[in-house]
Amino acid sequence: MQQHDTVAIDSNLNKPSKAVPYILVVDDEPDIRNLVKEILEDEGYEVAVAENGSEARNSQRTRRADLVLLDIWMPDVDGITLLKEWSKEEGGLSIPVIMMSGHGTIETAVEATRLGAYDFIEKPLTLAKLLLTIKHALEADKLLRENKGLKKYEQRNIQLLGKSAAMNAFRENVQRIAEHDTWILLSGEQGTDLEKTAKYLHQQSSRKDRPFIDVNVATLSAENAAKELFGSEVDGKLTYGLLEQANGGTLYIHDMSDMDLKSQAKFFSALEKKSFARIGSTEAVNIHVRIIAATHRNLQKLVEDGHFREDLYYKLNVVPINVPSLREHHEDVPELLAYYIDRYVEEDNLPYRKFSMAAQNKLRNHPWPGNVRELKNLVQRLLIVGAGSEIDEKEINTALGQTADQPSNNLQTSFDLPLREAREQFERSYIIHQLKLVNGSVGKAAKAIGLERTHLYRKLRSLGIDSKHLDNE
Numbered sequence: 424m425q426q427h428d429t430v431a432i433d434s435n436l437n438k439p440s441k442a443v444p445y446i447l448v449v450d451d452e453p454d455i456r457n458l459v460k461e462i463l464e465d466e467g468y469e470v471a472v473a474e475n476g477s478e479a480r481n482s483q484r485t486r487r488a489d490l491v492l493l494d495i496w497m498p499d500v501d502g503i504t505l506l507k508e509w510s511k512e513e514g515g516l517s518i519p520v521i522m523m524s525g526h527g528t529i530e531t532a533v534e535a536t537r538l539g540a541y542d543f544i545e546k547p548l549t550l551a552k553l554l555l556t557i558k559h560a561l562e563a564d565k566l567l568r569e570n571k572g573l574k575k576y577e578q579r580n581i582q583l584l585g586k587s588a589a590m591n592a593f594r595e596n597v598q599r600i601a602e603h604d605t606w607i608l609l610s611g612e613q614g615t616d617l618e619k620t621a622k623y624l625h626q627q628s629s630r631k632d633r634p635f636i637d638v639n640v641a642t643l644s645a646e647n648a649a650k651e652l653f654g655s656e657v658d659g660k661l662t663y664g665l666l667e668q669a670n671g672g673t674l675y676i677h678d679m680s681d682m683d684l685k686s687q688a689k690f691f692s693a694l695e696k697k698s699f700a701r702i703g704s705t706e707a708v709n710i711h712v713r714i715i716a717a718t719h720r721n722l723q724k725l726v727e728d729g730h731f732r733e734d735l736y737y738k739l740n741v742v743p744i745n746v747p748s749l750r751e752h753h754e755d756v757p758e759l760l761a762y763y764i765d766r767y768v769e770e771d772n773l774p775y776r777k778f779s780m781a782a783q784n785k786l787r788n789h790p791w792p793g794n795v796r797e798l799k800n801l802v803q804r805l806l807i808v809g810a811g812s813e814i815d816e817k818e819i820n821t822a823l824g825q826t827a828d829q830p831s832n833n834l835q836t837s838f839d840l841p842l843r844e845a846r847e848q849f850e851r852s853y854i855i856h857q858l859k860l861v862n863g864s865v866g867k868a869a870k871a872i873g874l875e876r877t878h879l880y881r882k883l884r885s886l887g888i889d890s891k892h893l894d895n896e
Contacts, residue, residue: 442630442671444561445469445711447488449479449505450523451497459492459548466554476500483509484656484706487667488518490560493540495524495531503531506538508659517663519560523548581622584762585755589747600742601627606694608679608739609717611746612851612887613844614794617677617717620746625673630713633672638665640681648686649702653693656704666699669712679716679739680725684732691735714739719844721885748887749791749798756787759795763802773806781816789823792852851886854879858888 446468450456453474460470471488473479475497482488495502502522510516516539524531525546532543541560544552583594600607601624609617618637625635643651654664666674676682682690693699694714698707716739725731749756760778767773778786791797805814805822854868861867869879883889 442633443467443469444489445471445486445671446557447471447473447479447482447491449473449476449491449497449502450494451475452494455494455546455548459553462550462553463557468557476502476505479505480508484661484704484708486709486711487663487670489670490518490557490564491520492557493520493522495522495535496526503534503538506535506540510538511660517668519564521556521560581619581626583620583623584759585752586758587752587754589752590755593747597624597744598627600624600744602629603742604629604713605742606714606739607716608722608741608743609715609746610722610743611719612748612794613719613848614792614796615719615746615748616795617719617746618675620744621673621675621677621715621717624715625675625713628673628713630672634669635673635675636665636669637675637677639677641678643682643686648683649689652686652690653699653701653708655702656706657702662701664701666693666710666712667708671711673713673715675715675717677717678719680718680720680722680731684730687732687735691732691738694735694738721887724881724885749794753787753789753791756789756791756798757783759798760786760802763799764806767803767806771803773803776806776809776812776814778814779816782814782819785816785819790852790855792848847886850882851888854882854886854888 446463448456448459448463448470449472450459451474456472456474460472463470471482471486473482476499479491479493483491493502493505502524506516506520506522509520519541520539522532522535522540522543523546524543535543541563542556544556583590583597585591585594597620607624609620611617621637622635625631638651640648650662650664652664652666654667655662689699693710696707698709700707722731722736722740726733726736749759757778760783764775764777768775786798786801793800801822805818809818854872857868857872858865861871865879865883866876869876872879874882
């Protein structure tokens with residue numbers, strides 16, 4: 424079994440303080456805004472202040488707040504007008520706003536609520552009511568984001584399953600890394616669950632109560648990638664990008680290798696400066712997120728081929744985490760089978776079936792070229808099309824495309840995969856099969872396959888194949 428290198432964390436690296444909500448207090452009376460600032464900071468919030476509407480606009484451009492306390496009567500722009508401006512932004516009012524006034528009317532309160540304000544509180548402010556309203560507003564906003572799918576973060580307790588030595592070591596390493604606020608590069612073979620590892624990292628970090636924003640680069644076109652990531656500011660209309668939506672939390676980027684070179688350049692510049700400018704603006708916006716980039720492809724090979732920026736690769740690769748393939752902890756297969764049976768029965772209302780001991784043993788020794796994704800697909804398929812309360816070895820052989828007297832080999836390919844992933848899966852299985860026929864000799868395998876030896880060596884590296892440890896492949 425291959426051993427995974429653990430990542431050494433610099434002991435001098437400071438652990439991050441807990442990420443907390445960032446609140447903007449807008450009030451033209453210095454005594455009130457400074458008092459509110461002190462009270463909220465004592466309660467553990469991060470606070471900025473603005474004395475008028477103009478300062479409030481600039482503050483929101485510089486850094487998007489998680490909540491705004493907004494006075495109605497101010498010398499330059501009244502709070503209702505400012506609220507109208509924010510409610511006209513793309514997607515509507517994107518943050519909770521609590522209006523404040525000592526001379527408010529019922530009509531004003533109704534208007535503010537119609538425009539999207541969370542609540543309206545009267546001056547003089549009551550400390551208990553103020554703090555409770557803020558707490559409820561932040562909780563309501565959190566729930567709204569989850570319901571809209573913006574956070575895209577499963578609320579179940581994320582677990583990295585497996586009791587094997589390989590998974591215990593991997594889990595402990597991930598937990599250590601999660602304690603430090605570093606940017607991370609996740610990698611692994613096709614079918615390994617990089618997203619679950621990213622969510623587990625977020626859940627174990629100081630940012631666990633803040634947003635987890637998931638972006639699949641493959642869904643972004645070269646034309647809109649920059650706007651989606653960095654937002655825009657055109658003709659006074661402000662659109663917050665994914666980096667700002669993840670404010671205080673985690674931005675998970677999958678698959679990083681699909682990002683076009685132009686977007687890579689802008690993204691590297693943002694990471695290097697720890698700030699960026701929205702499209703159509705020159706004002707710098709500071710980055711307040713943790714970046715977890717993920718890929719199933721060999722980024723170093725893409726760098727060599729000119730398809731990925733070298734500077735961005737090294738910027739992201741400070742703390743690399745490689746997710747183990749299922750072959751490397753095949754003893755965990757029975758636990759994974761039981762977990763996904765329970766999950767599909769509960770979530771998809773599929774009939775409960777259990778694997779016989781012989782069937783579990785068969786799958787424990789299956790090479791799993793498609794890793795956990797292949798296992799999940801197999802379990803789901805067997806629950807849907809199978810009959811009877813038990814799944815036996817014969818049914819497994821049929822599902823895997825084998826007969827009882829046919830030996831298991833590595834040439835199984837999942838037809839559920841995209842073409843590129845299926846091709847890589849087949850190439851890996853095919854090369855492992857050829858190497859085993861010649862007892863691991865790369866030279867003999869290259870001759871049999873019809874490749875130059877140097878080309879085969881590069882292919883072995885890109886596919887993560889170790890010719891010296893084929894027994895574990």
